[in-house]
Amino acid sequence: MNTIVAIASATGPGGVAVIRLSGPSAFRIAEHIASLSPKPRYAHFAQFKDQTGAVLDHGLMIWFPAPHSYTGEDVLELHTHGGDVIPRQVVQACIALGAKLAEPGEFTRRAFSFGKVDLAQAEAVADLISAKSGAAARGALRSLNGAFSVKVREIQDGLTGIRLQIEGGMDFPEEGLETDSLSYAQAQLILVYQKVKGLLNEAERFHTLQAGCRVVILGAPNVGKSSLLNAMARDELAIVSPLAGTTRDTVRSHLEIQGIRLELIDTAGLRESEDLVEKMGIERSWATAKTADLVLILEAPDVDKLGMEQQFAEVLRGIPTLSVWTKADLVAPEKRIFDGVWVSAQSGEGLEALENAILDRLGWGANIEPGFLPRERHLSALRISGNHMHLALAMVVQQEEFFAEELRLSQKALDSVLGELVSDDLLGEIFSRFCIGK
Numbered sequence: 001m002n003t004i005v006a007i008a009s010a011t012g013p014g015g016v017a018v019i020r021l022s023g024p025s026a027f028r029i030a031e032h033i034a035s036l037s038p039k040p041r042y043a044h045f046a047q048f049k050d051q052t053g054a055v056l057d058h059g060l061m062i063w064f065p066a067p068h069s070y071t072g073e074d075v076l077e078l079h080t081h082g083g084d085v086i087p088r089q090v091v092q093a094c095i096a097l098g099a100k101l102a103e104p105g106e107f108t109r110r111a112f113s114f115g116k117v118d119l120a121q122a123e124a125v126a127d128l129i130s131a132k133s134g135a136a137a138r139g140a141l142r143s144l145n146g147a148f149s150v151k152v153r154e155i156q157d158g159l160t161g162i163r164l165q166i167e168g169g170m171d172f173p174e175e176g177l178e179t180d181s182l183s184y185a186q187a188q189l190i191l192v193y194q195k196v197k198g199l200l201n202e203a204e205r206f207h208t209l210q211a212g213c214r215v216v217i218l219g220a221p222n223v224g225k226s227s228l229l230n231a232m233a234r235d236e237l238a239i240v241s242p243l244a245g246t247t248r249d250t251v252r253s254h255l256e257i258q259g260i261r262l263e264l265i266d267t268a269g270l271r272e273s274e275d276l277v278e279k280m281g282i283e284r285s286w287a288t289a290k291t292a293d294l295v296l297i298l299e300a301p302d303v304d305k306l307g308m309e310q311q312f313a314e315v316l317r318g319i320p321t322l323s324v325w326t327k328a329d330l331v332a333p334e335k336r337i338f339d340g341v342w343v344s345a346q347s348g349e350g351l352e353a354l355e356n357a358i359l360d361r362l363g364w365g366a367n368i369e370p371g372f373l374p375r376e377r378h379l380s381a382l383r384i385s386g387n388h389m390h391l392a393l394a395m396v397v398q399q400e401e402f403f404a405e406e407l408r409l410s411q412k413a414l415d416s417v418l419g420e421l422v423s424d425d426l427l428g429e430i431f432s433r434f435c436i437g438k
Contacts, residue, residue: 002025003026004107007437018079020077040068045059057081078090118418124373130210190393202372208293212262217265221270227346228326232255265288297323382417388407
């Protein structure tokens with residue numbers, strides 16, 4: 001296998017750049033480029049030279065001999081000054097000495113190939129780098145440390161035990177499969193099926209941490225939708241005016257509440273209108289609401305109620321909603337007789353309570369600690385595995401061949417999560433989305 005090299009740190013101006021090499025020639029290149037033989041896991045201060053002996057820079061060099069490295073191969077790290085020119089010159093010197101420029105994700109793919117990580121852990125590396133919230137980063141780190149993989153393997157082990165029992169009896173037909181043995185296998189499968197359903201529920205919940213949750217603000221004109229968006233975003237994103245119908249299109253803001261990433265969307269005020277542009281905005285409001293994970297239905301004490309309860313019920317069927325009363329500064333606390341969260345964009349009153357209510361309505365408690373961070377691919381595999389278990393449980397005891405086949409297909413779906421028996425095409429697609437140098 002050849003030796004690969006790439007800049008592992010972000011490009012552009014910076015104090016330090018990290019160049020990483022992995023492969024059988026890493027030690028030889030270290031001897032040439034720094035004129036010394038590095039000791040394992042020791043930070044050497046050295047001058048870095050090109051193939052002609054010209055000094056390019058000075059910095060630190062660390063050698064990680066196989067198998068105790070990130071990839072499982074010999075790995076060399078060169079820490080140079082940052083910027084664009086010096087790191088590229090050092091990489092070119094390594095290439096001149098026999099290294100090859102790494103493809104996106106090639107270091108992590110080698111770590112997977114050498115058994116340092118399974119596929120779910122490898123994907124967690126990219127998810128950790130691209131995390132857009134604190135909770136997503138913590139979930140990705142736990143996946144990288146194997147929290148998700150352990151749960152999948154536990155289900156795999158349960159399926160393996162059942163398959164050994166069933167297929168062992170099928171391989172030795174003279175022994176026969178007792179009815180009570182099949183019944184026991186079905187009872188064991190029920191327990192495994194409950195585990196995969198529980199893991200899928202967890203995975204669907206944690207998956208929203210990376211994708212984010214979409215929260216849409218609906219209400220009549222002048223109830224304070226744009227003011228609330230600006231107050232929650234801590235920025236003047238939407239135009240605020242006493243004129244009804246000022247907002248004609250959706251205005252979006254991304255924010256983080258206690259580690260949860262939200263896309264907050266302000267919409268055009270809902271009312272009967274003959275204005276063509278405003279009508280288009282109102283239609284877009286309803287369409288946007290249909291895609292929401294949560295809809296905030298805003299009302300204000302100085303604005304007449306919409307009277308659209310039936311339309312809300314039809315459009316928002318199955319979508320969680322939260323009633324919010326704005327302009328709380330206009331109503332004394334003892335006179336707030338309507339249910340819902342009372343807020344004031346002017347004074348900031350109730351904003352923290354609203355944030356907590358949003359998280360609660362989205363299914364997150366006060367302490368958001370994701371156990372792992374799954375991908376959509378993982379959710380699909382868990383669903384397929386669970387579906388095959390469900391089909392197996394529907395088999396009558398005399399159908400042991402079909403029972404065994406459904407168990408095999410169920411386990412095959414789980415194997416794909418961890419990268420066991422997956423195609424090179426799938427691996428290529430996954431790792432091509434990594435950054436170069438990781």
